[in-house]
Amino acid sequence: MILVEALGWLVDPANWQGPDGLLVRLGEHLWFTVRVVLIAAVIAVPLGLWVGHSGRGGVTLVGAANAMRALPTLGLVTFLFLLSPSTPVLVTIAGLVVLAVPPILAGAYAGVQSVDGRVTDAAIGMGMTGWQRLWQAEVPGSLPLLVGGVRNAALQVVATVTVAAYVGVGGLGEPLLVGLAINEYPQVAAVALVTAVLAVAVDTVLAVVQRLVVPNGLRLAASAAGAT
Amino acid sequence: MIEFRAVTKCFDGGTVAVDELDLVAQDGEITVFVGPSGCGKTTSLRMVNRMIDPSSGVVAVDGQDVASRPAAELRRGIGYVIQQAGLFPHRSVLDNVATVPRLTGSTRRAARRRAAELLETVGLDPALADRYPAQLSGGQQQRVGVARALAADPPILLMDEPFSAVDPVVRDGLQDELLRLQDELDKTILFVTHDIDEAIRLGDAVAVLRVGGILAQYDPPQRLLAEPADDFVAEFVGKDRGYRGLSFVDSDALPVHDLPLVRLGDQPPCDGWLLAVDAGGRPRGWLEPDSGGGAVTEERLRAGGSLHRSGSPMRGALDAALSSPSGLGVVVDDGGAVVGAVVAEEVLAALRERRPGAA
Ligand SMILES: Nc1ncnc2c1ncn2[C@@H]1O[C@H](COP(=O)(O)OP(=O)(O)O)[C@@H](O)[C@H]1O
Ligand SMILES: [Mg+2]
Numbered sequence: 001m002i003l004v005e006a007l008g009w010l011v012d013p014a015n016w017q018g019p020d021g022l023l024v025r026l027g028e029h030l031w032f033t034v035r036v037v038l039i040a041a042v043i044a045v046p047l048g049l050w051v052g053h054s055g056r057g058g059v060t061l062v063g064a065a066n067a068m069r070a071l072p073t074l075g076l077v078t079f080l081f082l083l084s085p086s087t088p089v090l091v092t093i094a095g096l097v098v099l100a101v102p103p104i105l106a107g108a109y110a111g112v113q114s115v116d117g118r119v120t121d122a123a124i125g126m127g128m129t130g131w132q133r134l135w136q137a138e139v140p141g142s143l144p145l146l147v148g149g150v151r152n153a154a155l156q157v158v159a160t161v162t163v164a165a166y167v168g169v170g171g172l173g174e175p176l177l178v179g180l181a182i183n184e185y186p187q188v189a190a191v192a193l194v195t196a197v198l199a200v201a202v203d204t205v206l207a208v209v210q211r212l213v214v215p216n217g218l219r220l221a222a223s224a225a226g227a228t
Numbered sequence: 229m230i231e232f233r234a235v236t237k238c239f240d241g242g243t244v245a246v247d248e249l250d251l252v253a254q255d256g257e258i259t260v261f262v263g264p265s266g267c268g269k270t271t272s273l274r275m276v277n278r279m280i281d282p283s284s285g286v287v288a289v290d291g292q293d294v295a296s297r298p299a300a301e302l303r304r305g306i307g308y309v310i311q312q313a314g315l316f317p318h319r320s321v322l323d324n325v326a327t328v329p330r331l332t333g334s335t336r337r338a339a340r341r342r343a344a345e346l347l348e349t350v351g352l353d354p355a356l357a358d359r360y361p362a363q364l365s366g367g368q369q370q371r372v373g374v375a376r377a378l379a380a381d382p383p384i385l386l387m388d389e390p391f392s393a394v395d396p397v398v399r400d401g402l403q404d405e406l407l408r409l410q411d412e413l414d415k416t417i418l419f420v421t422h423d424i425d426e427a428i429r430l431g432d433a434v435a436v437l438r439v440g441g442i443l444a445q446y447d448p449p450q451r452l453l454a455e456p457a458d459d460f461v462a463e464f465v466g467k468d469r470g471y472r473g474l475s476f477v478d479s480d481a482l483p484v485h486d487l488p489l490v491r492l493g494d495q496p497p498c499d500g501w502l503l504a505v506d507a508g509g510r511p512r513g514w515l516e517p518d519s520g521g522g523a524v525t526e527e528r529l530r531a532g533g534s535l536h537r538s539g540s541p542m543r544g545a546l547d548a549a550l551s552s553p554s555g556l557g558v559v560v561d562d563g564g565a566v567v568g569a570v571v572a573e574e575v576l577a578a579l580r581e582r583r584p585g586a587a
Contacts, residue, residue: 122314125279125386126328126376127303136327140318215318217360224362 005186006193015190020174022194028170029198032161036093037154040100048105048149049142052112053134061109065102073099074163081167088167099160100153107149111142140215144222147210154206158199172198229255230276230384230418235285237271237441245271246441249285253433255383258410258417260431262424263464268441269420273386276418277303289384304332307377307385307415312393313369315361321347321372322357328380339379346375349412351405367398371405378413385417391426403429424465428453428472436461450476474543474579479536482545482578484559484568490515490524501554504529509565511535514553535560538567546575 009015016022051057077095084091115138123137165173172195179187230253237246246268253259261269274280275287278299287294294302315324325343330336347354350371361369370390377385391399403426410417421427427434428449436444436452438460445457453473456462466472490502492512502515504524513529533551536544536559548557549572556569 116314116317118310118312118314119316121279122308122310122373123316125277125303125308125310127300127305127331129300132331137316140316217316217318217320217362220360221317221362 002186002189006189009186009190010193015187022172022175022191025170025172025174026194026198028164029158029161029172029195030202032092032096032164032171033154033157033202036096036100036157036161037150039093040097040104040153041150043097044101044104044149045108045146048108048146049112049134049139052109052142053130053138058109061105065105068098069102071098073160074166077163077167088164088169092161092164092167092169095163096157096160100157103152103156104146104149107146107152108142111145111149112138114145115141141218143214144210144218147206147213151203151206151210154202155199158202159195162195229253229290230259230416231286231288231291232272232275233286233288235272235275235282235287237268237275237280238283244441246275246282249441249443251435251443251446253416253418255416256414257432258406258419258430260419260421260427260434261437262421262427262431262434263437263444264439265422267437267439269422269437270388271441272437273388273418273420276384276386277306277308279303304328304380305382305384307380307382309370309373309377309385309387309390311389312366313361313373313376313390315369315372315376317361320358320360321352321364324361324372325375325379327376332380342379343375346379347372349378349409350375365398366394367402370394370402374406374409378409383416385415387417387419389420389422392421392423399426406430425472428475436464471543471546474546475541477542477579477582479540479542479545479570479575479578481581482542482570483574484538484570485556487556487558487566487569489566492526493523495521496524501556503532503554503556503558503566503569505566508563511558511560511566516553532558535564536570537562542575542579545570546572549575 018024048061051061073095076098077092080091080095081088119137119141120133123133128136161171162173162176164171165177172191176188176191179185179191232249232251235246235249236244238244249272261272263269271280275282276289276294278294281295289306316327319327322340322343325346326336326339329339329342334342344354344357347357352368352371352375356364356368361372364372373390377387391402394402407430419430431449433446434449434452435446438444445452445461447455450473452461453465453469453476456465456469462469488498488500488502489505490496492504492506496502496515496519500517502524504512504515506512511532512526513532515524515529519528530553533549533553534544534547536548536557538559538561545557545559548559549555549570550557552558556571559567559570561567
């Protein structure tokens with residue numbers, strides 16, 4: 001049966017080695033993911049925090065994020081590739097960034113919104129400037145949801161980097177497409193399995209990061225709120 | 229000194245929250261704003277530290293219009309305490325209290341040292357310093373909130389229903405603590421509450437507001453109780469105001485009688501009501517008349533009434549007499565030892581004496 005054959009394919013070292021072996025593809029896949037999530041975070045975190053902080057533009061932001069979510073990544077990458085066929089890597093990253101921005105944006109924005117109004121009120125009342133309030137009250141308070149947004153984005157990106165193969169720039173999509181083309185279904189199943197395991201691994205790493213960056217006091221507050 | 233000069237606040241949408249408020253809060257006093265929900269208490273308070281700007285009129289601190297000062301700098305010189313404290317959940321208790329000194333440029337070390345002092349000032353166990361707000365009770369959080377507001381030693385304190393969310397017993401403790409602190413620190417405090425009892429207990433002066441932001445009466449609490457300006461104030465001040473007014477009548481003229489006492493473990497010396505006391509002379513309970521001989525033990529006693537501390541207001545004296553099973557109100561000294569007894573009839577007589585026209 002196919003699962004056994006897929007496992008057979010996976011344990012064959014020959015499939016992992018070489019210039020288009022699974023290891024290389026895995027590396028490309030991960031490298032795309034890292035770049036995409038970082039770029040998306042650089043764009044979306046400040047924007048989300050700022051909109052949440054200033055309280056202005058929230059409706060526009062949510063609308064824009066939803067519009068971006070509606071764009072199919074494969075279609076977008078293909079379209080961008082047709083516009084600029086000489087830069088397939090850039091095009092892939094751009095298309096995936098569009099995918100990764102909305103969850104991070106939503107996380108950062110919702111994170112700031114989730115900060116207790118009494119806390120911001122106290123921060124203003126004790127004489128914090130806007131920046132001080134942002135850094136000392138809103139950013140720390142937003143971290144659980146913000147990092148949650150990044151985790152979300154990373155999961156989606158890992159699952160979608162396969163589109164890179166359509167424009168010939170590698171990743172786990174490459175052996176997937178090849179397998180489909182030659183009707184080598186065990187290979188397809190094996191690569192899909194590797195992608196899923198990678199997704200779980202990335203999410204686990206980010207879960208650890210989340211534990212490390214979310215301040216202890218907030219975790220205690222969340223569990224206290226949950227208990228009542 | 230905080231002055232409101234013809235201050236009006238009209239919000240977008242047309243709600244007049246404060247209407248032509250004229251009022252002076254004196255230095256070193258607790259001035260309370262009290263009134264039903266929505267009467268503009270919070271709005272008035274927040275115009276002092278510029279969290280809200282008046283539509284017209286002037287709010288001045290020490291004669292200077294607050295609008296002429298940069299908001300953040302102004303606020304750092306004014307302590308601000310709100311309901312449920314609004315502590316930073318991600319900061320330890322100590323770092324919460326150290327926040328304002330840090331904002332005004334103290335080093336972390338100096339700010340923390342100051343914060344540790346303040347925890348003691350507000351009666352918090354130093355062992356709580358490293359806890360997070362979520363690990364504290366409501367009352368403890370509120371104390372941290374007060375400590376945080378005091379950390380930069382501001383001359384003015386704004387308190388917006390700071391004790392409303394804690395249960396009554398804890399609230400009593402917090403009120404006592406605030407009065408004790410105020411004795412020591414002599415701040416100019418604006419205190420908002422919807423609870424008239426709290427207003428009367430804490431206020432040197434009480435401003436009663438009605439919905440629409442209209443000042444109904446501004447007077448010391450005893451005056452408010454004795455001479456409400458109109459039906460609204462009379463209604464708001466409530467049914468027990470006659471009794472509450474006794475909080476402001478001293479009991480110096482009240483006769484204190486000798487009281488038949490018996491030490492726990494001794495034989496009752498006579499047959500009437502006897503007050504049992506411990507070795508330190510502190511009251512333990514009453515022995516009923518004709519309850520027979522034999523050593524007096526705790527089990528044979530009836531619980532006593534409230535105690536009247538010598539020198540405290542008449543309200544306590546009357547309550548001690550009314551709540552005592554023997555009708556004799558027990559008077560104690562500051563150490564809690566029995567001094568003597570008061571009776572209700574003489575409280576009423578003493579009040580009669582004080583009335584204008586009394587012989
Ligand atoms: N930001 C605001 N915008 C519009 N109306 C407000 C705002 N803040 C308060 N109000 C209104 O002003 C009135 C007084 O409010 P507030 O000062 O909070 O009352 P209190 O503290 O006495 O309960 C209320 O009718 C309230 O609805
Ligand atoms: Mg209010």
